[in-house]
Amino acid sequence: GLRRLNTHPWFQNFRASSYSLSTVASLSASPSSSSSIEDSEETQSITTTTTTKTNNKKTESYFPKRGQTLELVCESLAFKGKGVCKVADTGFVVMCDRALPGERFLGRVTRKKDNYAEVSKVKTISPHWDFVDAPCEYASDCGGCKTQNMLYEAQVRAKEQQVHELVVHVGNFSDKDLEFNSITRPIVPCDIQFHYRNKMEFSFGNKKWLPRDMLHEKQTDPSGHALGLHAPGYFDKVLNVNKCLLQSEPANMVLTAVQDCWRDPNLGLSPYDVHSHGGFLKHLMLRTGRDVKTGLPELMVNFVTSSYKPELLMPLVENISAIPEVVSIVNNVNTSVGNTSVGEDEYTLYGKSSITEILRGLTFQISANSFFQTNSHQAEVLYKLIEDYSGLRGDGTEVVLDLFCGTGTIGLTLARRVRHVYGYEVVPQAISDARRNAKLNNIYNATFVQGDLNKIDENFGKDFPRPDIVISDPNRPGMHMKLIKFLLKLKAPRIIYVSCNPATCARDLDYLCHGVVEKNINGCYKLKRLQPVDMFPHTPHIECVCLLELH
Numbered sequence: 001g002l003r004r005l006n007t008h009p010w011f012q013n014f015r016a017s018s019y020s021l022s023t024v025a026s027l028s029a030s031p032s033s034s035s036s037i038e039d040s041e042e043t044q045s046i047t048t049t050t051t052t053k054t055n056n057k058k059t060e061s062y063f064p065k066r067g068q069t070l071e072l073v074c075e076s077l078a079f080k081g082k083g084v085c086k087v088a089d090t091g092f093v094v095m096c097d098r099a100l101p102g103e104r105f106l107g108r109v110t111r112k113k114d115n116y117a118e119v120s121k122v123k124t125i126s127p128h129w130d131f132v133d134a135p136c137e138y139a140s141d142c143g144g145c146k147t148q149n150m151l152y153e154a155q156v157r158a159k160e161q162q163v164h165e166l167v168v169h170v171g172n173f174s175d176k177d178l179e180f181n182s183i184t185r186p187i188v189p190c191d192i193q194f195h196y197r198n199k200m201e202f203s204f205g206n207k208k209w210l211p212r213d214m215l216h217e218k219q220t221d222p223s224g225h226a227l228g229l230h231a232p233g234y235f236d237k238v239l240n241v242n243k244c245l246l247q248s249e250p251a252n253m254v255l256t257a258v259q260d261c262w263r264d265p266n267l268g269l270s271p272y273d274v275h276s277h278g279g280f281l282k283h284l285m286l287r288t289g290r291d292v293k294t295g296l297p298e299l300m301v302n303f304v305t306s307s308y309k310p311e312l313l314m315p316l317v318e319n320i321s322a323i324p325e326v327v328s329i330v331n332n333v334n335t336s337v338g339n340t341s342v343g344e345d346e347y348t349l350y351g352k353s354s355i356t357e358i359l360r361g362l363t364f365q366i367s368a369n370s371f372f373q374t375n376s377h378q379a380e381v382l383y384k385l386i387e388d389y390s391g392l393r394g395d396g397t398e399v400v401l402d403l404f405c406g407t408g409t410i411g412l413t414l415a416r417r418v419r420h421v422y423g424y425e426v427v428p429q430a431i432s433d434a435r436r437n438a439k440l441n442n443i444y445n446a447t448f449v450q451g452d453l454n455k456i457d458e459n460f461g462k463d464f465p466r467p468d469i470v471i472s473d474p475n476r477p478g479m480h481m482k483l484i485k486f487l488l489k490l491k492a493p494r495i496i497y498v499s500c501n502p503a504t505c506a507r508d509l510d511y512l513c514h515g516v517v518e519k520n521i522n523g524c525y526k527l528k529r530l531q532p533v534d535m536f537p538h539t540p541h542i543e544c545v546c547l548l549e550l551h
Helices: 009-022 024-029 031-035 041-054 152-169 249-261 310-320 376-390 409-415 428-440 481-490 502-514
Strands: 069-077 083-086 093-096 104-112 116-126 199-205 226-230 238-240 281-290 297-305 326-333 345-351 355-359 362-366 399-403 420-425 446-450 469-472 494-499 525-533 543-550
Touching: 069 093, 069 116, 069 152, 093 104, 152 502, 152 525, 199 238, 226 249, 249 281, 249 297, 249 310, 281 355, 297 310, 297 355, 310 326, 310 345, 355 376, 362 409, 362 428, 376 409, 376 469, 376 494, 376 525, 376 543, 399 409, 409 420, 409 428, 409 446, 420 428, 428 446, 469 481, 481 502, 494 502, 502 525, 502 543
Parallel strands: 093 116, 297 326, 399 420, 399 469, 420 446, 469 494
Antiparallel strands: 069 083, 069 104, 083 093, 104 116, 199 226, 199 281, 226 238, 281 297, 326 345, 355 362, 494 543, 525 543
C-alpha cells in the first residue's frame, strides 16, 4: 500500500514536510539533514524528490540504520538509567543502556523508533566522568547495579536532575517560577550504599549465561546449571552469582552454602526448565529482618519449588540451619508454568513461619510473600518525611485515608496520633498482614479493606468520613483516572503522594494541580513540597514524597 501511495506527489510532499517539522531544531543546525531520509526503499524515493528540490548534493542520512555502528558520547542519564546520546552533525537522539555521562563509545543500532534509536554498547573508547572501580565482580554483567562504577555523588545528582526534568516536562510545572526552587528539594542520599537490601530473589536455571570474555574458557560445571540472577534481556538464562553486595552478609553466607551443595548429583536436585516445564528448584528467596529483643539480624530462607518434596530439600535445610542468623526456612510450592516466586501452598521446614522488622518504633511480622520496604534503613527516612509532611496536630482528631496501603506500614506509623486510619489495598495477603501488624502493635483505630482502587465506583467513599489527610502510595503505573477524579471531588485538605516512578508521579501531579482540559476536569491542589529520596543506590530507581494542599 505504501508503494502505491508513493506514486502520488501529494503523499511525497506530506512525508517530506512531516519530517521537517518534527526535527526543526536539528535542521536549523544541519540544513542538509532535511533532505535525506534513508530508512527504506520507499523513503529513499522521498529523499530523492526532496533533495532535488533543494540541491543536488548527496547528504548523509539523518536517521541511523539498524545495524549501523556509531561513535557516540553520552551526555546525560534518562529516567530508568539509560544514557542519552546524540548523533554528530544531526542531533538525532540515541539511547544506550549502561552508557554513563562523558563516556565515548562505539554503539550498534538495535532498534529504531519515530524520534530516537536504541543502541547496544560495543566498545568503550574513553571512560565516563566520575568513574570508580565497581567492587562487585558481576557489576558489568548483572542487570541490578547499572551505575556501580559511577561515583555515588554523581548518581544522586543524576537522579535529582531526572526528577526535575520530569516535573517540568511531564508535570507542566515551570522552573521559571520563583517558588519552584523552594518546592523541589535536593535529593536525600542513602547513608548505606551496600548491603542495604532486606530481600533478594535468586533463580535456578539449566542455561548458564556467560559473559562474552568467558565464552572460550573451560567451564568447571559441564551441566550448565546456575543459581543467580537472570541475564539482562533473557528470561531463560541465569548469571551464576556466588555473592551479592546488596544483601546482608548472613544472606551471602546462605547463598554460599546453597551454591556449595545443590549441584551434587547424589541429592537428586534439578533446576526448573522454563521451556519444558520440568525440574524441581525454581527460586531461592532470602529475607533479612531484626530480632525485636536483641536487634540482631534474623534470616528467612524460602525455597520455591515446582512440587512438594521436602525430602529433597532436607540436605540443604541441614546445611543452612547451621548458620546462627537463620531462624526460618520455608517452602513455597508453585505448580504453575509461570516463573513467579509466590506459591499456592507454603510449608515451614525449619524454625518460625515469619521474621520481624522494626520500623518507626513499631514491630512488623514479615512472611515469605509479604510486601515490605526493601531498604529498611532508608524506609525510616522515608516514613519520617511522610510524618513531617502530614502536619498532624497531635490532638487525635484527624482521619487518615491510606490508599495502596500494602501491609499498613505508613498508616500504622501515624495511627497513634490520629483518630482513625482507613487503608485500602488490592492484595488480600497484604490486608491480612496489615491487620495482623495492627494487632501486634496494639493499634485498634485502623481499618484495612481489600479492594481494587483502579475499579472504584460512585459508592467508594461512603464507608469512611471525609479525611483530613490522604496518603497515596501507588505502584509504578500511578493512579487511575477514576481515583484522581474521586480525590478532586473529595477535596481533602492535604494529599501526600509517595511514588516509586517519577514519570507517573509527575503526570498525576499535573492532573491534581492543573486538571485535564480535554476531560473538563479542574485541578484544585497546589504542590508545596517535592522530595526525591534515593532508596536504591547503584540502580536507576527513585522514590519521591510530594505534599499537595487544597487551594
